[in-house]
Amino acid sequence: MVRADKFSEEMSKLLAEYGEQVTEAMKEAVPTVAKKATEEVRSHAPTGHRGKYKKAIESKKASETNTSIKYVIWAGPTEFRLSHLLENGHAKVNGKGRTKAIPHFKYGETYAKENLIPEIVKKIGG
Numbered sequence: 001m002v003r004a005d006k007f008s009e010e011m012s013k014l015l016a017e018y019g020e021q022v023t024e025a026m027k028e029a030v031p032t033v034a035k036k037a038t039e040e041v042r043s044h045a046p047t048g049h050r051g052k053y054k055k056a057i058e059s060k061k062a063s064e065t066n067t068s069i070k071y072v073i074w075a076g077p078t079e080f081r082l083s084h085l086l087e088n089g090h091a092k093v094n095g096k097g098r099t100k101a102i103p104h105f106k107y108g109e110t111y112a113k114e115n116l117i118p119e120i121v122k123k124i125g126g
Helices: 004-044 049-056 082-088 105-124
Strands: 058-064 069-074
Touching (some): 004 058, 004 069
Antiparallel strands (some): 058 069
């Protein structure tokens, strides 16, 4: 039982605790979803050049604060230059036409958008 004059204080404590739980769940969910989104990107990536590009696709933590965490999916330190060219297509070397785009990062983005919130809710226990 909470007295009326202590209600706002108790409510603030409960909301702060809940915020900490959500932040913790989010920080656990983001790496999990990033890993699965990376697998999704890799599964749609082109396999030319002995699969070097596909093998180079990875995720890494870009930043973290007390209340947020960000991961980036990229084509590693050796193949990153190809990502934009493959994803969007590019002019051919001889200047006659363009190569066909091979979208693959969009699949990881879609996966992350669809699965991050449900993963956080699952980790909260809701």
